[in-house]
Amino acid sequence: MYGPMIAAASARGVCRLLPPGQRMDDLVRWLERHAPEARLEPDEAADWGLRVQVPEYLAGRRRAFTVPLDLRGTPFQRAVWRAVCAIPYGETRSYADIARAVGRPGAWRAVGAANAVNPVCLVIPCHRVIGADGTVKGYAGGVLNRHLLLAIERDRPGGS
Known part of the structure; x- marks a missing residue:
């Protein structure tokens, strides 16, 4: 749970x-x-x-959240969070992929730092950002929960 x-x-x-x-x-x-x-x-x-x-x-019945957000962060953090929101349900991207997506190809560590302060985890699906080698790194809700979220998306591809 x-x-x-x-x-x-x-x-x-x-x-x-x-x-x-x-x-x-x-x-x-x-x-x-x-x-x-x-x-x-x-x-x-x-x-x-x-x-x-x-x-x-x-429960695997929803793929995206439709709640309005009032995000508090730097312009770089908000750019990272927008890029993370663009990762399709059930897919993952590396920190380097997100760095390239925001126009800062060498800033993969800064992407990790922005993810670490994501104020609305789950809604901004930072659990979909993984290491370049495919490993799951830390998560504010715990690594076990991160694995759970990835499994939900992998095993239950339906939803709205």
Whole structure:
């Protein structure tokens, strides 16, 4: 099982999705620093539909998320996250592939750093970015969960 996640949203969209295994106080500190106007609310309106879409994705019934995002990051980070969102469901790309896609072919380490601070993992599918040798590197939600997400996409290619 992937585990519980907590969403934070601004008036423009989801700005942070806390992956399983991360601490709530880390989320609070992130919000204080990057999105002080964002809110954590238990009602469904605060998560812009993630309560429905995350379980659909984990069950293999959804291929892409349709929630609005309010991303907080540098221009390079946002470019990396856009390139990661372009990776088709069920496919992977290397860090070097993403570096080339954003016009910075030698910046594969910087791509890894941008992925490491992806504020909405799962929605921005950084689990699809792997090492050039095909190995799975770290993941905010844990490497085991990363393998699970890749298996969901490999084994259940359907969905919307």
